[in-house]
Amino acid sequence: MRHVISALVMNEPGVLAGVANMFSARGFNIDSLVVGRTEDPGLSRMTIVVVGDDNTLEQVSRQLAKLVPVVQVRNFKSAAYIERDLALLTVGVGPEQRHDVIEVVNLFRGKVVDVAPTSLVVELAGTEEKVEAFIELIRPYGIKELARTGVIAMARGTQPVKSAAAAAAPGGKRVRSMDAPATAALPPS
Numbered sequence: 001m002r003h004v005i006s007a008l009v010m011n012e013p014g015v016l017a018g019v020a021n022m023f024s025a026r027g028f029n030i031d032s033l034v035v036g037r038t039e040d041p042g043l044s045r046m047t048i049v050v051v052g053d054d055n056t057l058e059q060v061s062r063q064l065a066k067l068v069p070v071v072q073v074r075n076f077k078s079a080a081y082i083e084r085d086l087a088l089l090t091v092g093v094g095p096e097q098r099h100d101v102i103e104v105v106n107l108f109r110g111k112v113v114d115v116a117p118t119s120l121v122v123e124l125a126g127t128e129e130k131v132e133a134f135i136e137l138i139r140p141y142g143i144k145e146l147a148r149t150g151v152i153a154m155a156r157g158t159q160p161v162k163s164a165a166a167a168a169a170p171g172g173k174r175v176r177s178m179d180a181p182a183t184a185a186l187p188p189s
Helices: 017-023 052-068 096-108 128-141
Strands: 001-010 031-039 043-049 071-077 083-094 111-116 121-124 143-155
Touching: 001 017, 001 052, 001 143, 017 031, 017 043, 017 052, 031 143, 043 143, 052 071, 083 128, 096 111, 096 121, 096 128, 121 128, 128 143
Parallel strands: none
Antiparallel strands: 001 043, 001 071, 031 043, 083 121, 083 143, 111 121
16 A cells, blocks of 8 residues: 655754665565755754555554654555645657647647757656546657656645644644644635
8 A cells, every 4th residue: 555654854964774774674665755845944854755554554654653753654544635746747749740749738638848959848746646647648649758756745735733742842842743733724726
């Protein structure tokens, strides 16, 4: 089963290596791992996609929450969430087929971000499934280069706290939580 986990971590050297090593030590292959800045300059958000059974993943989530630089962990298994993957593709296409490729790009709500005599660079954001479907449709035209960000995810809307541990600690101290609620509602995607 595919699982998406979000971990809020402190910006410290070695955090990424520690998290990756923890997953590796438990025999999990990380399908996607994205780390990026948050609204707080002292924190980063890791979005990790793994495939595994529910029991083992629950154990891994708990152990991830125990790592010192990890502030908060959320498994989106039973939560409404939004996920996005970004892809940039260079498609080898001349003027005679350019219109066909642009039509497919428009159907997928992508953007052509560069045009050259024998190629187009396309930007596409969406779910993994959408990006994969687009790649398969464009493949016959000739993909010269492909770069993907991996999955990023956030909770949708305001969701209830599932445990008392998710409540904020007094005095602004770091809080560890397995299922912290979203703090602000997001518009529909």
